[in-house]
Amino acid sequence: MDPAQERETGALQDLDEWEDDLLRRYPEHPESDRKFRAYEAEARPGVREFYRLNHQHQTMDFVLEKRAEYLPLEKRRMTVWEALEYLNTLVDDSDPDIDLPQIEHLMQTAEAIRHDGHPRWFILTGLIHDLGKILCLFGEPQWAVVGDTFPLGCRFSEKIIYHEYFSENPDSQRSEYATPLGIYEEGCGLDKVTMSWGHDEYLYQVVKDRLPEEALYMIRYHSCYPIHKEGAYQALMSDHDRAMFRWVDAFNVYDLYTKSSERVDVDGLRPFYEELIEEYLPGKLSW
Ligand SMILES: [Fe+2]
Ligand SMILES: [Fe+2]
Numbered sequence: 001m002d003p004a005q006e007r008e009t010g011a012l013q014d015l016d017e018w019e020d021d022l023l024r025r026y027p028e029h030p031e032s033d034r035k036f037r038a039y040e041a042e043a044r045p046g047v048r049e050f051y052r053l054n055h056q057h058q059t060m061d062f063v064l065e066k067r068a069e070y071l072p073l074e075k076r077r078m079t080v081w082e083a084l085e086y087l088n089t090l091v092d093d094s095d096p097d098i099d100l101p102q103i104e105h106l107m108q109t110a111e112a113i114r115h116d117g118h119p120r121w122f123i124l125t126g127l128i129h130d131l132g133k134i135l136c137l138f139g140e141p142q143w144a145v146v147g148d149t150f151p152l153g154c155r156f157s158e159k160i161i162y163h164e165y166f167s168e169n170p171d172s173q174r175s176e177y178a179t180p181l182g183i184y185e186e187g188c189g190l191d192k193v194t195m196s197w198g199h200d201e202y203l204y205q206v207v208k209d210r211l212p213e214e215a216l217y218m219i220r221y222h223s224c225y226p227i228h229k230e231g232a233y234q235a236l237m238s239d240h241d242r243a244m245f246r247w248v249d250a251f252n253v254y255d256l257y258t259k260s261s262e263r264v265d266v267d268g269l270r271p272f273y274e275e276l277i278e279e280y281l282p283g284k285l286s287w
Contacts, residue, residue: 009142010050010053011046011053012046012050012146017046018146029256050142051161054165055165056169058150058152058169059152060171063196063197067201073286076287079283079284080277081277082284083131083285083287084102084103084106087103087131087137088101088102090136100263100264102130107269107273108260109254112126113125121212121215122251124277127276129219129222129255132199132203132206133199144197146223148226150232152177152194153177153183153193154184155177155180156169156171159226159231159232160226160232180235189241190236198223200223203219207219211281213244214247217245217247218248218251221248224248227245228245
């Protein structure tokens with residue numbers, strides 16, 4: 001791929017490669033001794049290039065532009081099941097033996113949550129949490145769909161993976177963003193903070209009036225590894241955020257450690273999930 005094209009699309013072999021790299025970074029399951037991946041010190045070159053593009057291009061101006069473009073939610077009207085099938089058209093053809101269709105990964109997550117006896121809204125959150133990745137099908141490059149999310153409008157934390165690539169981000173030169181608080185007030189709460197653009201915020205906006213707040217935190221911040229894994233940006237958070245992030249932490253275990261190459265019986269499970277969708281998110285939603 002030539003460099004210009006790579007900037008347009010990203011540098012990952014497929015959209016799942018960022019999540020696969022998360023297992024390199026966080027191989028230890030917090031509640032068991034199981035290791036999920038052999039230790040590799042460095043991300044693959046394509047993954048590094050992906051982080052570089054992400055850190056370079058995610059600016060406040062870019063995010064405001066994307067919010068104005070997507071958050072009117074006027075792209076499509078779809079049920080949750082239709083959105084699952086639409087996301088499934090995103091074919092990862094780099095390694096068909098390992099890469100399951102997106103819908104199966106989502107069902108694996110949901111089934112693991114169900115297996116542990118969690119509430120129905122938690123199971124549903126597992127099923128839908130990555131639906132925002134349909135941004136890719138709307139033509140967004142990988143670096144604007146997946147990747148760790150982080151606040152804009154303040155100094156980029158050194159706890160963000162490949163922090164050094166922010167030197168190429170124009171926001172690094174803006175004096176109003178140069179302090180840890182930047183344009184925000186201490187303890188203002190993450191709801192007031194503009195985060196980098198990606199599948200988390202987009203799906204949050206689609207479902208925000210319909211699910212319990214705990215579920216909404218999981219959806220909105222599940223890619224915010226700088227906060228939920230690294231403990232950065234505490235000064236921006238409210239006590240309420242900190243209480244709610246316990247749910248983000250609980251969800252992360254399922255998000256990271258339930259992927260397997262075992263097939264899921266999508267048709268067999270469909271009635272259970274259709275009913276669950278009907279309970280919280282019936283009918284066509286605006287995307
Ligand atoms: Fe995700
Ligand atoms: Fe996920």
